[in-house]
Amino acid sequence: MRRPLTHRTAKLAEASASAFFACRRATDRRRKDMIKPVPDFSFETAATTRGFTRIAGVDEVGRGPLAGPVTAAAVVLDPANIPDGLNDSKALTARRREALFEIILDCADVSIAHATVEEIDALNILRASHLAMERAVAGLQTTPDHLLIDGNMVPRGLTVSSEAIVKGDARSMSISAASIVAKITRDRIMVDLAQQYPGYGWETNAGYPSKSHRLALQNLGVTPHHRRSFKPVHNILYQQENVSD
Incomplete structure (x- = not known):
């Protein structure tokens, strides 16, 4: 005959089940983090078939x-000469990014453009970043006929066929x-500006709002590049x- 669970036994069983499911959720999260997308050429191939x-x-x-500034780049890769190891820039070491940067410049059509601090303040950061993208596309040696845009929006100033790809830097x-x-x-650019305006840490934080950068703003004040x-x-x-008032 099965004995009824006491209150203490029931509590222990409940705690054990809770711990089990918490452990399984954590394992699933770790497994998901380990399976990160690797960029491929499928979006480009699909566009070619169209x-x-x-x-x-x-x-x-x-x-x-x-x-x-906000900086944008447009790149047309040669399908027969794609550099090895391309990935989202944030997923690469600084040394690997530097090496790939030089390789990309040598083997692809590359255009780089910016929107200034003044434009960011006048337009807002979203529109300014789109403006930089539009300028980068316009600067390519040969006009592309299709664009793969990182994010969920296509800049309104682009007249070329385009598609937005969320997390595109890790997929294309x-x-x-x-x-x-x-x-x-x-x-x-930020390393160069750091030499002109020492103390803000731009050579390491690239202008992002790190704790040291915020503290420097309080102590040193605002520069023309803020x-x-x-x-x-x-x-x-x-x-x-x-x-002052």
């Missing part, structure tokens, strides 16, 4: 920083190449104006 012959990947970097080789070119270019429409910068300017 009749397009010159496909460019487009990406931007620099939406989140408090300082510096052309967009991966564009993400690498844009990041290396912008990082170098985005005044961004809240942390705007707040400091507002405080300074009130103090």
